[in-house]
Amino acid sequence: MFQDGGGYDLYKNNAEGTFIDSTFKSSPYNDNSSDSKLRYGFKAKAGWGIGRINVVNHFAVAQWLLNKYYPGRIFSSDEVNAVGNEIGRIKHQRELRNGHSTEIESEQLVKFINEKLFLEQPDGLRYDWEYSELRPRFHGSRFEGGPFFNYFNREPDFVYGGFVKYENHKYRSTGINRLIGATLTYNGYKRDDWVTLEVTSGWSWYPSLKNELSFGLRYIPGMVVKDWDDLQPVNHALIPYLEFYTQMNSRYRIESSFAYRIAKKDEMVVPGPEFSVSFFRSKY
Amino acid sequence: MHQLFRYIKVFYFLLILVISYTATAQEITNNQQNQIYIKQEINTGLLFKFSAEEEELLTDESFFRMKQNISSLNIMLESRNMLFLPSRQEQWGANLLIGPFLGNGEIADSSGIGFIDTNSTPAGFRGEAGLNYTSRFYWNNNTYTLLDVSGWGGV
Numbered sequence: 001m002f003q004d005g006g007g008y009d010l011y012k013n014n015a016e017g018t019f020i021d022s023t024f025k026s027s028p029y030n031d032n033s034s035d036s037k038l039r040y041g042f043k044a045k046a047g048w049g050i051g052r053i054n055v056v057n058h059f060a061v062a063q064w065l066l067n068k069y070y071p072g073r074i075f076s077s078d079e080v081n082a083v084g085n086e087i088g089r090i091k092h093q094r095e096l097r098n099g100h101s102t103e104i105e106s107e108q109l110v111k112f113i114n115e116k117l118f119l120e121q122p123d124g125l126r127y128d129w130e131y132s133e134l135r136p137r138f139h140g141s142r143f144e145g146g147p148f149f150n151y152f153n154r155e156p157d158f159v160y161g162g163f164v165k166y167e168n169h170k171y172r173s174t175g176i177n178r179l180i181g182a183t184l185t186y187n188g189y190k191r192d193d194w195v196t197l198e199v200t201s202g203w204s205w206y207p208s209l210k211n212e213l214s215f216g217l218r219y220i221p222g223m224v225v226k227d228w229d230d231l232q233p234v235n236h237a238l239i240p241y242l243e244f245y246t247q248m249n250s251r252y253r254i255e256s257s258f259a260y261r262i263a264k265k266d267e268m269v270v271p272g273p274e275f276s277v278s279f280f281r282s283k284y
Numbered sequence: 285m286h287q288l289f290r291y292i293k294v295f296y297f298l299l300i301l302v303i304s305y306t307a308t309a310q311e312i313t314n315n316q317q318n319q320i321y322i323k324q325e326i327n328t329g330l331l332f333k334f335s336a337e338e339e340e341l342l343t344d345e346s347f348f349r350m351k352q353n354i355s356s357l358n359i360m361l362e363s364r365n366m367l368f369l370p371s372r373q374e375q376w377g378a379n380l381l382i383g384p385f386l387g388n389g390e391i392a393d394s395s396g397i398g399f400i401d402t403n404s405t406p407a408g409f410r411g412e413a414g415l416n417y418t419s420r421f422y423w424n425n426n427t428y429t430l431l432d433v434s435g436w437g438g439v
Contacts, residue, residue, distance in 0.1 A: 007381075008438020011408025015391060021398040029400055040437025047430040049420065055321035055368050059312055077312075085317045092322045136321075136366065139312055144430050155340050171312060253327070261336075272336035272353065278360060280329025 009037040040153055045163065047146020056139045056171050058091070059084040061132045064174045064209050065109075069122035079117060086112045087132075096284065102130050102250055130250035131210035133284065137177050138169035148185075161186040161193075177204040179216065196222035196268065202241070214243040222268045237269035238262040251281050321368040331360040331381060337389075345396060352389030356410055359383055370425070376417040385410045411438055 012034050019029040062083035066075050090108050094100045106126040114121045145164035151157065167181040179202045187194050202216020218239040224232040241259040248254065256277040263269040312318060334355045341348040362379035386407045393400040414436035420428040 007410060007412030007436065009385070009406075009408055009410045011385070011406045011410075013404055013406040015402040015404040017391075017400065017402030019398055019400050022396065029402055031402070038438045040435070042433075042435040044433045045430070046432070049428050049430055050426055052319070052422075052426060052428075053373075054312075054319050055366065056312055056318065057321065059318065081312075081315075081318065088317070088320060092320070094324075096324045096326065144428075146430060155342065253329075270336050270338045270351075274335040276331065276333045276335075278329055278331040280327040280331075280360060282325050282327050284323065284325035 007039060009039075011035060011037075038153070042151045043148070044150075045146060045148035047144050047163075049142050049144030051140065051142030051144075053138050053140040053142050053167065053169055055136045056084075057132075057134050057137050058088040060134065060137050060171065060174055060206075061087055061209070065122075065125065065128060065132075067174065068128065069125065070119060082116065083109075083113065086116075094284065099283070102126060105129060128209055131208075131247050133247060133250070133282070134206070134209075135212060135245055137171060137204070138179075139171040139177075141166070141168040143167075156189050159187050159189050161188045175206050177206075179203070193225040194222055194268065195225055196220055210247040212243075212245040214241075214245075216241055220269060235264065235267040235269075237267070237271075239269070251283070252279070253282050254279050316370045319368060319370045321366060323364075323366045325364050327360065327362045327364070329360050331358045332356070333358070337387075347392070347394040349392045350389065350404075352387045352404070352406070354385055354387040356381075356385035357383045358410075358412075371422055373420040373422075373428075374418065377415075379412075379414045381410070381412040383410065384408070413437060 013031070015029070015031045017029045018026055020026050059080060062080050063075075066073075066080060066083060086109060090105050103126060106129040109129065110121050110125055113119050143164070143166045145162065147160070147162050149158070149160040152159075163183060163185040165181065165183040168179070170178040172178055179200065181198075181200045183196075183198045185196050185198075187196070197220070199219045200216060202214060204212055204214040206212055218237075218241065220237040220239065221234050222237075223234045226232065239259050239261050241257065243255075243257040245255050246253065254277070257275070259274045261269050261271050261274065263271040265271060332355070334353070337350075337352050337354050339348075339350045358381040360379070360381055362377065364377045365375065367374045384407075386405075388403070388405045391400070391402050391404050414434065416434035418430075418432045420430055422428045
């Protein structure tokens with residue numbers, strides 16, 4: 001969601017280096033000045049697709065809770081789905097303005113498990129219920145494509161073209177999710193066009209209900225297209241990434257990500273590290 | 285043109301590899317109940333970011349290039365919303381970031397007057413706001429129309 005490159009910057013810049021004039025005479029350069037910079041952009045894409053990716057958080061939480069509170073018992077998919085649907089019914093009644101009571105919600109779920117699955121009422125389920133607000137976990141696949149354009153008030157300013165994208169998420173167990181995907185994009189620009197393929201493979205590991213550790217690799221080959229009979233050499237970029245998310249309690253979260261862009265200088269991907277960490281209070 | 289065909293062959297090979305890898309059994313049924321997910325959240329907090337940024341401007345008379353590593357500490361306010369139903373899947377959100385930043389890097393600026401090559405260390409405040417909306421409208425259980433728009437800029 002957060003874009004790189006800034007929005008409105010108000011800053012002081014200290015620049016030291018050399019100035020070479022038109023007669024090739026070199027002299028020291030020193031500039032210490034205040035400046036401001038406004039950057040804005042707009043992206044749009046439309047298209048068609050087949051397939052469906054669902055969010056399976058309620059199913060994952062149901063499976064986790066049933067495994068924890070009824071160890072040794074084997075539950076059918078129908079039973080897990082039934083509890084997942086009840087979790088969804090409870091959570092979907094929430095209103096952002098009014099808030100919600102974890103005590104009342106967990107009691108509703110305990111009552112459902114007791115009355116519909118004829119199981120003993122679990123003790124301490126409220127504690128786990130508070131930690132059941134995972135980031136979206138996806139399952140399914142889809143293939144989509146269509147036209148797009150990006151506008152940015154710096155170079156490259158107006159880029160347009162088309163894309164096709166395949167994405168597959170697999171819910172493997174309460175502890176593992178897997179992602180693979182590929183996007184092929186043709187970018188038209190006022191100077192040269194270029195083509196990129198982005199292939200992603202990643203996994204998310206959930207050691208407990210409240211923690212998520214994701215890691216994976218993106219491979220981005222790309223090439224400049226001056227003419228279809230004069231294709232330029234393919235550039236390669238490799239981006240390993242690592243993400244961490246934890247719920248400290250029912251309200252406070254830490255979200256962190258690290259990626260290292262391995263690429264040659266002055267090619268399509270800016271090389272170097274990228275890191276972010278946020279600590280925030282979540283109202284839901 | 286033969287180069288193009290070679291790249292297309294590589295792409296097809298990767299696609300077949302990906303599809304064969306994903307053809308495994310699924311435990312979760314794709315029924316209507318499992319297609320429903322609704323969540324709205326508002327997050328407030330602090331965000332620290334570090335990343336490499338690059339800008340370039342090339343005209344017939346001049347050339348400007350800036351490469352910088354920027355660290356910023358921001359107050360963060362954001363809204364994330366998901367509405368997944370059998371008939372449509374929508375995600376929308378907004379964010380606001382404001383805070384100090386510090387950077388270091390290189391600037392190369394060439395024009396008819398001359399060529400400037402410097403190390404630069406900017407320091408100041410940055411404000412950023414963004415909006416995004418994605419919709420997949422399903423015509424049946426499996427086919428949809430996509431719309432994805434986002435905008436961002438300074439505040």
